[in-house]
Amino acid sequence: MKILVTLTADQIAPRFDLCTEVLIAQFNDDRTGPEPRTVLLPGPSADELCSLILKEGIDIVVCGGIEDSFFQYLIWKKVRVIDRVIGPSAKALQLALEEGLRAGAVI
Amino acid sequence: MSGQIEIIDIMNGIPHGVALIDKQLRIFSMNRILEVMTGYSTQAVQGIECNYVLRTDRDEWLNKALNNGGETLICEGSVIDANRKRVSVRITASPLKGREGLDESLLLVIEDISMLKEMDIKLQGSPEKKALLGNSPKLQEIIELLPVFAYTDATLLITGETGTGKDLLAEAIHRSSKRSKYPFIKVNCGAIPETLLESELFGHVRGAFTGANSDKPGMFRLAQGGTLFLTEVGDLPLKLQVKLLTVLDDKEFYPLGSSKKTKADIRLITGTHRDLKQLLDEGKFREDLYYRLNVLRAHMPSLRERGDDVLLLMNHFLKEFNNNLGKRIKGFASSAIDYLLRYEYPGNVRELRNIIEHAVNICQGNIIQMAHLPAYILSAGNSNSGKDKKSGGQLSETKEEPTVFSASKREFVSWPEIEKGRILETMMATGGNRSEAALKLGWSRSTLWRKIKHYGLE
Numbered sequence: 001m002k003i004l005v006t007l008t009a010d011q012i013a014p015r016f017d018l019c020t021e022v023l024i025a026q027f028n029d030d031r032t033g034p035e036p037r038t039v040l041l042p043g044p045s046a047d048e049l050c051s052l053i054l055k056e057g058i059d060i061v062v063c064g065g066i067e068d069s070f071f072q073y074l075i076w077k078k079v080r081v082i083d084r085v086i087g088p089s090a091k092a093l094q095l096a097l098e099e100g101l102r103a104g105a106v107i
Numbered sequence: 108m109s110g111q112i113e114i115i116d117i118m119n120g121i122p123h124g125v126a127l128i129d130k131q132l133r134i135f136s137m138n139r140i141l142e143v144m145t146g147y148s149t150q151a152v153q154g155i156e157c158n159y160v161l162r163t164d165r166d167e168w169l170n171k172a173l174n175n176g177g178e179t180l181i182c183e184g185s186v187i188d189a190n191r192k193r194v195s196v197r198i199t200a201s202p203l204k205g206r207e208g209l210d211e212s213l214l215l216v217i218e219d220i221s222m223l224k225e226m227d228i229k230l231q232g233s234p235e236k237k238a239l240l241g242n243s244p245k246l247q248e249i250i251e252l253l254p255v256f257a258y259t260d261a262t263l264l265i266t267g268e269t270g271t272g273k274d275l276l277a278e279a280i281h282r283s284s285k286r287s288k289y290p291f292i293k294v295n296c297g298a299i300p301e302t303l304l305e306s307e308l309f310g311h312v313r314g315a316f317t318g319a320n321s322d323k324p325g326m327f328r329l330a331q332g333g334t335l336f337l338t339e340v341g342d343l344p345l346k347l348q349v350k351l352l353t354v355l356d357d358k359e360f361y362p363l364g365s366s367k368k369t370k371a372d373i374r375l376i377t378g379t380h381r382d383l384k385q386l387l388d389e390g391k392f393r394e395d396l397y398y399r400l401n402v403l404r405a406h407m408p409s410l411r412e413r414g415d416d417v418l419l420l421m422n423h424f425l426k427e428f429n430n431n432l433g434k435r436i437k438g439f440a441s442s443a444i445d446y447l448l449r450y451e452y453p454g455n456v457r458e459l460r461n462i463i464e465h466a467v468n469i470c471q472g473n474i475i476q477m478a479h480l481p482a483y484i485l486s487a488g489n490s491n492s493g494k495d496k497k498s499g500g501q502l503s504e505t506k507e508e509p510t511v512f513s514a515s516k517r518e519f520v521s522w523p524e525i526e527k528g529r530i531l532e533t534m535m536a537t538g539g540n541r542s543e544a545a546l547k548l549g550w551s552r553s554t555l556w557r558k559i560k561h562y563g564l565e
Contacts (some may be wrong), residue, residue, distance in 0.1 A: 011159065012159075014158050014159045014161075014162045014166075015162050015164065015187060016187075018164060045513065061521070063435030064159065064162055064187075065162035065186075065188075066187065066191060067187060067192070067193050068190070068191035068192060069193055071191050084146055084189065086147075086152065086155060086159045086160065091346070104146055104147070104189075106147065106151045106152060
């Protein structure tokens, strides 16, 4: 399973379209995997970020606010989007892996 | 009743999203409207940095608002609401001081202005409608310079033939400038009688002259904070040129009949289709004013210089008039395209727009044919050919000289018409010099004069 979290420092970025940094983590079935990597984006762009998500084959996206058009697009592409999440990225990643993260959560 | 409850009650009584945030920009309290907008309850997000909750694109501005020396700041931006909708908002940040526990905190009022924005677009036309359309290098030069013109308050002189879009450029500059929230006032100096112009521009007080029954603010005062566009500034009388120069230097003026000075906080843009240098030489325009107006200069290219922009504008106007008149015209016949691409457009974009409006009104089918074009452009004198442009992807085969009559030579049926054409061609070639033209035609100067008079070519 591959999870992407939008970043602002060590927190989940408040806006998907303004995010310039993401955390990508890959997990095996036993929930182990390599160290998550941080990817710096060339600039804030929701379109570019969607392209990266599809190119990387991401299964779950954890983010702050996201516009409905991008949300629906990712859903259509079979990507699960957990949005309006507030809190530290590491904890969000852990909760997403454990399937304990819901949209609108404040962690 | 505690102080906190009173504040919450006040906040809930405001019909916009309201947040109270501390000096670390953390949420202290939110009213119900903001809770609905963000999708979080106050309890859930209390103590969390407000930008994570509000999801605005103006997080840096909030820092500035906090350290603004107690002044209220207003900005516009957007937030992503709980329904994943991007909402245009106006944020007003008012610092609160001296209250126990709330020292150096901010009161944020987040006003949803998306409806206002939509109405603004409807009233003013969509940005694409108002934009300067064209891909030609000469127009692109102007478009590239537009942000530079908009950034400064320096006076700008826009020159260019009639109908090239001087007004559109001035308005586009105003709308891109920091003065865009204030009025854009346009005054045509050539359209107002000289006796009324001073009062129109600078206003008057009651009793300033016979018939002045009440105070009149004048365009300078109406444009306060915004942009004043004086079009056809070449027609401005000398007396008013002096007054305009004084206003530009002193940034204040006396309305007619008033002894009290009025401040003029405006950005001045002027436009003219006349050659101001020539007016200077003729003593009809003040040199000092010319240099004062000519700080920045933009020249709007004529449609003849804009190449294939004609095709782009034809399609743009067709779409516009199709929408306005509820028609479903799909396009132009190749002959009509060919003709319109060859036409010289002395009236520039305005003329092209009128031609397309005429054609869309007349056309009852799906395609605009030659017969739907206005008769005047089809007449011999105006069918100004010679431009060898692409038409529907094909190069035109006609290769006539770029002269007034060459396109319609085959239509001359009588000697007088041929002779008339020869005279005009020769006069064009000699730049209007009659002696030289007479020499070229092998006539005496008086014969040429007589024939010019006979054919009504004066």
